[in-house]
Amino acid sequence: MTNNLWQLSATETACQIKDGSISCEAVMIAHLKRLDQTNILNAVTTRFDDDALQAARNADKVLANGQDVGPLHGVPITIKENVDQIGQATSHGVLDFKDNHSTEDSPLVKNLLGAGAIPLGRTNTPELAWRFHTENEIFGATLNPWNSKLTPGGSSGGAASSVAVGVGCIAHGNDLAGSIRGPAYCCGITGIRPTKGRIPYYNSTNYFERQMTVQLSSVQGPLARNVADVKLAYEAMQGHSSLDPWSLPKFKNKQSGIKKIALFKDPICLGIHHAVNTALDNAAEAYREAGYAVEIATPPSLKDIRETYLSLVVTELSIVKDTIINKFGSGQLRRAMNYYQKIHAPLDLAGYAKGLAKRGHFHREWDQFQQEYQVVLAPVYTTPPFVAGKDLESVEALQDISDSAACMTSMNFLDLPSMSVPTNVRELGVPIGVQVIGPRYGEDCCFEAAQVLEDAFGCPSDELLNEQAS
Secondary structure, three states, X not given: OHXXXXXXXXXXXHHHHHOOOOOHHHHHHHHHHHHHHOHHHOOEEEEOHHHHHHHHHHHHHHHHOOOOOOOOOOOEEEEEOOOOOEOOEOOOOOHHHOXXXXXXXXXXXXXHHXXXXXXXXXXXXXXXXXXXXXXXXXXXXXXXXXXXXXXXXXXXXXXXXXXXXXXXXXXXXXXXXXXXXXXXXXXXXXXXXXXXXXXXXXXXXXXXXXXXXXXXXXXXXXXXXXXXXXXXXXXXXXXXXXXXXXOOOOOXXXXXXXXXXXXXXXXXXXXXXXXXXXXXXXXXXXXXXXXXXXXXXXXXXXXXXHHHHHHHHHHXXXXXXXXXXXXXXXXXXXXXXXXXXXXXXXXXXXXXXXXXXXXXXXXXXXXXXXXXXXXXXXXXXXXXXXXXXXXXXXXXXXHHHHHHOHHHHXXXXXXXXXXXXXXXEEEOOEEEEEEEEXXXXXXXHHHHHHHHXXXXXXXXXXXXXXXXXX
């Protein structure tokens, strides 16, 4: 295993570093070599080879001196290109922002560094994180490691693709409409969208404060190859920051555990692909075999939630369309925005105010529903990963993808913790995952539910790593 240290999980890596079985430097060298081997994926777009190796050597000295270390000491990670790191450009994949260098770390980056993690590079994202596929004018397109013809997802496609092949043990991502769960689904790994406030966010490089719906719905979170690593990273990333007024101190939500699971398949009644249907059925059976009660049940108002949410987001983006999107964005970004405006017409002031107000009603409905069903088992997408670039083929193609993602997207407006977890079903060569949704601040329910599925189906990415290592 010493030749393939990149195959170790974050948990294994941290434990073996602490007990002296392996050195931080050896681990980092292995991951950087792995990055060389997999650079065709174009997932890591900015590399820190020299700085990462020096940080690893310093981490070894800390251990040699007997100092206390954090839970991620020496563990290689990646950071997405749209979050601030000292001395790095927060480009958001936008050509005009390629020299938009930060003078400070975002709070979540500080938390990861404080836990001992070592960034080896930054990962690709579509422009302004505003596509279901990862591609931009600065860095180009990221490939899916299972099937290069398919999308790796967006907007954390670089994060998902890199960690799936053993480049970094943990990847940072963010999620406004499925940008963690969607790429995790497309790349056969696990990722969590936490509740708002759990993980702090602030970019000093931002041109303006984000609009209200985006503030309410966008979160930061980790992606990894197994549930334990996602949980380890999530706990390290948490904490209050005075720079983020939404952030909260670490706390445990006292809950009685999972009593009942709702199985829900087709959020807006447009049909569901047979592979996704099978994955959901297999997951439901895994829960039953583990002793959980599973019932077919329909959560409230999902179609209305999805429509309200996307209309609000498109309205807010329309406000900055001329000053940001049309001014700095490429033809791809402008086309995506135009397509969205045709699917969801911007609201007038009264419609916008009404839409925001409905959020309280939706919360109330789901809070009541989750009194009975603590976890909802649902699709991430109702279809397998789509062909790379399909989202820009036509308005109709984007509509289809958006419809397929309805259950994933809606969780952002509801602000519910939710995870993408792979199963034993394959389609187009890619593991098909499911989504487990917990109550607000109920991340522990998500982790419990996700672990049951991992225990039943294993980690498909291990197959990918073993195949490429042989």
